[in-house]
Amino acid sequence: MDIEKLLKTKLEDGQISVTETELFRHSHDESAHPSITPDVVCFPESMNDVKNIMEVAQKNRVPVTAYGAGSGLEGQVIPVKKGITINFERMNRVIDFSPEDMMITVEPGITRLQLNEHINRFGLQFPIDPGADATIGGMVATNASGTTAVRYGSMRDQLLDLEIVLADGRVIHTGTRAKKSSSGYNLTGLFTGSEGTLGIITKITLKLHGIPEHIIASRCTFPSLEQCAEAAYTVLASDIPVMRMELVDASSIKQVNEFGDYHFPIAHSLFFEFAGAKAAVEAQAILVKELMEDLNSEHWDEATTTQARNEIWKARHQMAYAFRHQKGKRFFGTDICVPISKLPDLVHFARELLENSGLEGGILGHVGDGNFHTLSLFDAENEEERERAERMNDELVLKAIEVGGTCTGEHGVGLGKMKYQRLEHGEAAEVMKSFKQLLDPDNILNPGKIFD
Amino acid sequence: MDIEKLLKTKLEDGQISVTETELFRHSHDESAHPSITPDVVCFPESMNDVKNIMEVAQKNRVPVTAYGAGSGLEGQVIPVKKGITINFERMNRVIDFSPEDMMITVEPGITRLQLNEHINRFGLQFPIDPGADATIGGMVATNASGTTAVRYGSMRDQLLDLEIVLADGRVIHTGTRAKKSSSGYNLTGLFTGSEGTLGIITKITLKLHGIPEHIIASRCTFPSLEQCAEAAYTVLASDIPVMRMELVDASSIKQVNEFGDYHFPIAHSLFFEFAGAKAAVEAQAILVKELMEDLNSEHWDEATTTQARNEIWKARHQMAYAFRHQKGKRFFGTDICVPISKLPDLVHFARELLENSGLEGGILGHVGDGNFHTLSLFDAENEEERERAERMNDELVLKAIEVGGTCTGEHGVGLGKMKYQRLEHGEAAEVMKSFKQLLDPDNILNPGKIFD
Numbered sequence: 015m016d017i018e019k020l021l022k023t024k025l026e027d028g029q030i031s032v033t034e035t036e037l038f039r040h041s042h043d044e045s046a047h048p049s050i051t052p053d054v055v056c057f058p059e060s061m062n063d064v065k066n067i068m069e070v071a072q073k074n075r076v077p078v079t080a081y082g083a084g085s086g087l088e089g090q091v092i093p094v095k096k097g098i099t100i101n102f103e104r105m106n107r108v109i110d111f112s113p114e115d116m117m118i119t120v121e122p123g124i125t126r127l128q129l130n131e132h133i134n135r136f137g138l139q140f141p142i143d144p145g146a147d148a149t150i151g152g153m154v155a156t157n158a159s160g161t162t163a164v165r166y167g168s169m170r171d172q173l174l175d176l177e178i179v180l181a182d183g184r185v186i187h188t189g190t191r192a193k194k195s196s197s198g199y200n201l202t203g204l205f206t207g208s209e210g211t212l213g214i215i216t217k218i219t220l221k222l223h224g225i226p227e228h229i230i231a232s233r234c235t236f237p238s239l240e241q242c243a244e245a246a247y248t249v250l251a252s253d254i255p256v257m258r259m260e261l262v263d264a265s266s267i268k269q270v271n272e273f274g275d276y277h278f279p280i281a282h283s284l285f286f287e288f289a290g291a292k293a294a295v296e297a298q299a300i301l302v303k304e305l306m307e308d309l310n311s312e313h314w315d316e317a318t319t320t321q322a323r324n325e326i327w328k329a330r331h332q333m334a335y336a337f338r339h340q341k342g343k344r345f346f347g348t349d350i351c352v353p354i355s356k357l358p359d360l361v362h363f364a365r366e367l368l369e370n371s372g373l374e375g376g377i378l379g380h381v382g383d384g385n386f387h388t389l390s391l392f393d394a395e396n397e398e399e400r401e402r403a404e405r406m407n408d409e410l411v412l413k414a415i416e417v418g419g420t421c422t423g424e425h426g427v428g429l430g431k432m433k434y435q436r437l438e439h440g441e442a443a444e445v446m447k448s449f450k451q452l453l454d455p456d457n458i459l460n461p462g463k464i465f466d
Numbered sequence: 467m468d469i470e471k472l473l474k475t476k477l478e479d480g481q482i483s484v485t486e487t488e489l490f491r492h493s494h495d496e497s498a499h500p501s502i503t504p505d506v507v508c509f510p511e512s513m514n515d516v517k518n519i520m521e522v523a524q525k526n527r528v529p530v531t532a533y534g535a536g537s538g539l540e541g542q543v544i545p546v547k548k549g550i551t552i553n554f555e556r557m558n559r560v561i562d563f564s565p566e567d568m569m570i571t572v573e574p575g576i577t578r579l580q581l582n583e584h585i586n587r588f589g590l591q592f593p594i595d596p597g598a599d600a601t602i603g604g605m606v607a608t609n610a611s612g613t614t615a616v617r618y619g620s621m622r623d624q625l626l627d628l629e630i631v632l633a634d635g636r637v638i639h640t641g642t643r644a645k646k647s648s649s650g651y652n653l654t655g656l657f658t659g660s661e662g663t664l665g666i667i668t669k670i671t672l673k674l675h676g677i678p679e680h681i682i683a684s685r686c687t688f689p690s691l692e693q694c695a696e697a698a699y700t701v702l703a704s705d706i707p708v709m710r711m712e713l714v715d716a717s718s719i720k721q722v723n724e725f726g727d728y729h730f731p732i733a734h735s736l737f738f739e740f741a742g743a744k745a746a747v748e749a750q751a752i753l754v755k756e757l758m759e760d761l762n763s764e765h766w767d768e769a770t771t772t773q774a775r776n777e778i779w780k781a782r783h784q785m786a787y788a789f790r791h792q793k794g795k796r797f798f799g800t801d802i803c804v805p806i807s808k809l810p811d812l813v814h815f816a817r818e819l820l821e822n823s824g825l826e827g828g829i830l831g832h833v834g835d836g837n838f839h840t841l842s843l844f845d846a847e848n849e850e851e852r853e854r855a856e857r858m859n860d861e862l863v864l865k866a867i868e869v870g871g872t873c874t875g876e877h878g879v880g881l882g883k884m885k886y887q888r889l890e891h892g893e894a895a896e897v898m899k900s901f902k903q904l905l906d907p908d909n910i911l912n913p914g915k916i917f918d
Contacts, residue, residue, distance in 0.1 A: 112805065112807060114699055114806065114807040115805040115806050115807045115836075116699075116702060116703065116806070117805060137703055138703065156648055157647075157648040157652075158648075159646060163646060167623070167646070168646050168648075170652065170655070171619070171623065180897075184893050184896075184897075185893065186892065186893045186894040186897055187891070187892060187894055188894055190867075190870055190871060190872045190890065191804075191805045191869075191870030191871065192803040192804055192805065192836060192837075192866075192870070192871040192872040192875065193803065193805075193806070193835045193836050193837070194611060194615060194619070194620050194803055194835050194837060194872075194875050194876065195609075195803060195872035195874065195875060196608055196609040196610075196620075196659050196801075196872075196874045196875065196876050196877060196878040196879070197872045197873050197874045197878075197879055197883060197886075197887070197890055197891070198879065198887055198890070198891045198894070198895065198898050198916065199656055199659070199660055199664070199898040199901060199902075199916075200609075200622065200655040200656050200658060200659055201656075201894055201897065201898065202655075203622070203652040203654075203655030203656065204651055204652050204653075204655065204656050206652060207648050207651070207652055208651055212651070223705060224702065224703040224704050224705035225705070226705050227704070227705075247566055247568075250568060250676065251568065251589055251590065251676040252676050252679070252743060253675060253676035253677070253678050253679075253741075253742050253743070254742065254743055254746070255707050255742070289705075290705050290706065290707075291704060291705070291706055291749065291750065291753045293749030293752065293753065294706070294746045294749040294750050294753070296749075297743060297745030297746040297748075297749050298743065298746050300745065301743045301745065301746070351644040351645065351646055351647060352643075352644055353564065353567040353569060353643045353644065353645075354566065354567050354568070354645070355564060355566040355567045383645045383646050384567075384644060384645050385644075385645070385646060414644075415642075417643075418642055418643030418644070419642060419643065419644040420642045420644040420646075420647035420648075420649045421649050422647065422648045422649045423644065423646050423647060423648065424646065424648050425648060426648040426649075427648070427649055427650065431649060434649075435649070435650055438642065438649055438650070439639070439649070439650045440638065440639060441636050441637065441638045442638040442639055442640055442650070442653055443650065444636075445632075445636075445638055445653065445905070446650050446651040446653065448904060449651060449901070449904070450651075452900055452901070452904055453897070464650065464651075
């Protein structure tokens with residue numbers, strides 16, 4: 015069967031590629047999962063193109079994998095069963111922008127920075143920040159979040175409506191343009207995070223937020239991880255709407271200092287960002303400073319200008335990026351999320367695993383959410399090092415699930431977390447699988463992901 | 467078939483009732499939908515009891531309807547196909563309270579006031595406030611919200627995990643104790659708002675929030691509804707985390723004045739509540755006052771003590787309650803939710819419908835969410851008056867769907883909104899129905915609700 019030929023009856027020639035460059039580009043993401051090339055890459059320009067691609071795929075039982083920016087961290091876009099990859103870069107338009115409703119409808123290929131560029135001049139922002147300049151479609155597909163989740167929640171919390179092309183070619187809207195609804199069953203939440211295994215997203219209606227008038231960044235340190243967690247709890251319980259609240263453990267600060275010749279205080283550190291109306295934000299910063307001092311924090315530092323803010327957060331930002339691009343090394347990231355009270359134990363546990371593994375690495379925590387990452391570096395040519403990183407991940411995930419947590423807080427299941435689905439979800443995993451079976455009986459939608 | 471006898475093999479005698487009083491109590495809710503009695507009422511004391519009830523129901527294809535506090539507004543608990551009603555009043559325990567995680571696991575029969583009583587002394591609150599002292603199970607089942615949704619979202623946004631007994635007797639957990647997750651498919655959101663048609667909720671794990679240190683209430687008026695909506699937009703776009711923001715239109719204020727011999731300024735009124743850390747809240751109140759003045763508001767009034775706050779909000783509170791208990795009258799509530807920019811038009815339209823209907827009534831709006839209610843009174847003995855109220859609802863819902871809104875923002879579908887499901891959800895309604903068919907092939911779970 016010549017898929018390319020079949021697709022050519024439905025799309026323009028320029029919308030189909032089988033060049034080595036394109037096949038390679040669509041064979042991997044930013045994870046360490048092995049690359050696999052698709053048979054063909056399509057570049058739809060409309061929902062109708064996607065429908066036509068699905069029709070070909072369905073008739074011929076060819077796998078279909080959606081591709082955004084390739085910035086994923088769990089191999090979601092790797093077409094493990096080959097077939098058609100749909101690249102959404104030509105579907106990156108704003109379909110409808112309604113500033114007075116703080117709402118926008120976009121195509122899935124728009125990236126979060128492109129989106130913000132479009133709306134910032136109206137005093138609005140889309141604040142979900144996973145770090146990478148991911149596409150909005152990809153962020154929906156993995157239920158991404160990041161440092162602002164403590165304030166705004168994850169992608170699922172931003173969505174009003176999705177337009178979805180189902181495996182059988184039907185096109186549905188999962189919601190409306192109303193900010194809340196108790197009508198029907200909540201399909202929006204179900205398709206969010208389903209990683210292209212239940213349907214292909216072709217339009218997304220998002221809630222937007224106001225751009226804060228004023229931002230203050232601050233930092234402090236504590237002698238123990240337990241005190242960091244207690245401090246984070248105190249802030250949450252005081253109902254202070256922090257914009258970001260991040261933990262970096264002392265060992266990681268030390269590594270950052272060595273890496274960049276910095277002199278950050280080597281202690282467990284909490285990083286804060288306060289954002290909103292000036293007077294309110296100033297009041298928040300003062301209150302949090304007082305709370306932290308009551309809990310015996312040290313090294314409180316605070317800044318309002320962009321440059322000074324960046325300086326304060328430098329140790330946190332360096333953590334996230336410094337390790338990623340060392341020559342000949344690949345990185346392995348874990349992504350567990352646990353009840354906040356378990357965070358100190360789990361961070362301790364992760365630190366020990368990291369040290370015992372002999373791998374270079376660091377720990378970053380979205381401490382207000384109980385979500386943290388270990389980043390560990392392994393030699394790209396050394397299979398044994400890679401296995402050590404994977405064993406560490408296994409141990410961390412099992413511990414997280416044991417204490418009531420999840421194997422993935424924000425990166426998604428993809429290839430790496432499939433093996434934990436039954437353990438984490440129990441019998442519910444069978445219900446999930448039955449939904450997959452119902453909506454995609456021929457298993458053509460991103461096969462080999464989430465459930466095998 | 468003698469259901470009572472079959473149930474007696476599984477439950478204690480005291481857990482089963484067929485007395486006229488109990489059958490009547492479980493025949494209705496607070497809506498105007500006609501009463502229907504169940505065949506038998508059960509009072510489970512554990513998940514196992516619920517499982518046993520489901521087993522009897524499934525074997526004998528007997529309908530099962532879950533009942534919380536009976537405070538619903540769309541007839542969700544009315545057992546239109548008779549059968550077994552499960553009353554959760556004996557399942558109202560706190561199973562696990564983890565203040566340091568701001569998280570609690572409860573049985574579905576606990577009411578929101580009981581829950582708050584349990585947790586308030588730890589400085590924590592469960593802020594979702596639909597007005598009535600509903601059970602948490604009922605609030606999950608209908609995806610309830612209310613005046614604090616502008617700050618905290620609706621029930622769906624509060625949930626970490628549900629324990630569900632499925633029609634076939636399987637017991638699943640839809641989530642974990644982690645605050646966020648990208649693992650598996652999101653079943654928590656799907657079961658929330660499914661009104662007992664997909665499974666029976668037996669445990670609920672909720673996020674909790676800190677009790678605000680300080681509260682300020684305020685009120686102001688505007689010459690037009692458009693200006694009220696613009697003012698609400700300005701507050702939202704300024705990223706000010708108001709606790710409540712409610713609209714009462716001028717005609718409704720006039721009615722409240724006449725009803726209670728009050729002297730509130732007869733103009734379209736916005737009611738605010740600010741809550742949080744004292745300094746931040748004071749800053750918010752000042753900022754909003756300035757914003758409102760820039761928009762030519764009048765009659766700004768503000769209060770901090772409980773008594774003074776209640777005084778300021780009196781017109782709003784009177785609206786909600788005064789109309790409800792007039793002798794010989796029943797009330798009919800509508801519940802549309804639309805994009806905020808459409809709110810002035812829709813409120814205008816509703817006011818005209820109300821005036822043309824000749825029925826007494828008022829309009830309340832959760833203006834930050836685009837959700838508003840008309841309350842209209844009709845003579846309980848006068849079928850024609852009731853039909854007028856229903857026609858008004860029809861016209862409002864069609865208009866709401868036309869502008870991209872929903873037939874129900876927070877009351878749920880139940881009996882009253884079934885007829886709009888296909889119109890609102892289009893082809894997605896068929897996907898929803900296929901989920902129902904998959905999970906409840908014999909249609910024993912609250913049959914005759916959401917989808918016919």
